[in-house]
Amino acid sequence: MSVLLEDLFQIAPVFLNVGAAVFGDSLREAGYEVVYVDWSPPAGGDARIADLLDDLL
């Protein structure tokens, strides 16, 4: 169930950080809850194979 945008105005979101850790780190340092995804390029960086995998899954 999604949280309404208007509700995010009142209470800060629980953040999901995907990519550079610095964005999540700055939120965490400010006291907000952050879940980190340990991201790396899909299919070893081969976008074509990643698309094929997406189609299969």
Added chain:
Amino acid sequence: MVRRTVIRKNRYFDSVFLMRVARRIASQQGMSDASAVLATEANRKVLIGMGYGDDGHDPDFAVAGPNDLVIALEGEEAAVDAIAANVDSYLSQGSETSSGTGRSLPRPRSISEAMERRPDCSLAVISVPGKYASREARTAIKKGLHVFLFSSNVSVDDERSLKTEARQRGLIVMGPDCGTAYLGGAGIGFANAVRRGPVGIVGSTGTGMQEFASLVHQAGSGISSGLGTGSRDVSDAIGGISTLMGIDALEADPATKVIAVVSKPPGTAFTATLAERLGRCTKPVVLCLLGAVPDSWRIHDPEGSRGKPKLRWAFTIDEAVASALEAAGASEPAFLRSDERVMRERAAIEIGKMRPEQRHLRGLFAGGTLCYQAQAVFLRSGLLVHSNEPLRGMPELPDPDESRESSFVDMGAETFVQGRPHPMIDASLRRKRLEREGKDPTVAVILLDFILGAVSSPDPVGDMLDAIRNIQDEARGRRGHLCVVASVCGTDEDKQGLESQKAALAGAGVLVFPSGAQAASFCREAAQMLAHRKETADVGPA
């Protein structure tokens, strides 16, 4: 002194992490410099310019591509050898540091896995390389997450489809290319520490939102919420999907008393849509389109003729802040009032110390909006500057790496940030560019901006201070005088400390202004005087 590259094929690390690894390596005994970057075309060019690549005889470097990591090492041979043999340990050490401590479980490897563990997540902050960004954003939307998408280089078609799909689910996509947002008191991305208050923001410009929010805070007021939309949202191709969602949400938000829309000029069709929407907004609106004031807007402002317009125009961010404060019932703070006569007097003193050949201005901006605003300030007075991100009516720099006559360069433009951190985080490219500009004897004035706040460098001014002093010394060595002008965007609550950053600049003889608009206005006065001086010199003595 030797230079050597070490290549790691198909190794991905985020660019901020790599910057920290490079700094740690460079600080080792015997090392003088180090870089750790993905081998994008732009980064290869920079490294070759620094003397790496062995004139094409470094075979691994020659074939390295954008998925490959390059560690470039410069120092004493023994130190370089030791680091080169040990590179992977630096990468794993850094990885441990950046991932935090005390975790019992490995981190999830995907958004889906993360949402299975933590279904209470509600906003994804995505900063992966552009070519993967749509894929991750789409997954996030399908999982019911709002999205803050920092990544750039996302196609128009992908942006439109992401935003359309999100809107259907009641979700907002802030971005791509979104730098800043404020939600529930949290500053997301490059955000300054500001108190909460009555002013809501919708902005397609990250540094524009930062400058606006910081000045509102400095004036004693605050921000209710701030929604970034990404720079392309206001184009006709996207039609302002996120901008309109943001306006709707702020209009319904009881904490928001005034809505400020800060944006580059929108597309023609969206201008009409935006005018119509703002015309029926039940709350006061301040609109700052950085120089653009289409005539068609006035018909949508029926209350304007009654002396207290609901829709207020602002040419600069300073004017937008003053209008927003007035609409919120606060008075305009003195620091937003600039005195052109005083500026002219200061400019005259500076120019009086210069040599005749000094006649050009060079602006090196970390904040793209501040570069754009400075151009708007110049264009309003009929002054032209070259830019890599030209405002309509300004000449484009053919090569962003080479300034021409007077130039304003957005150092955060795509060409400078592929595979490396934004200049607000990593000042190295801007510092090198500044040193280069300072060697040009025709340069009279340098204009800089410094952006404080979350994610930014811990010491933006300190990163540049030696280079500023060096170019001033070099100018004195030529018996000239280099006028360095700056603005600092930030608040007293930012970790870098607004007053200490300003004081460091002032201590180095830099003219510091309270805002980007005022720094640009001073430069405009200086440019006009320099042009007049040149005309007088061209006529010559009688």
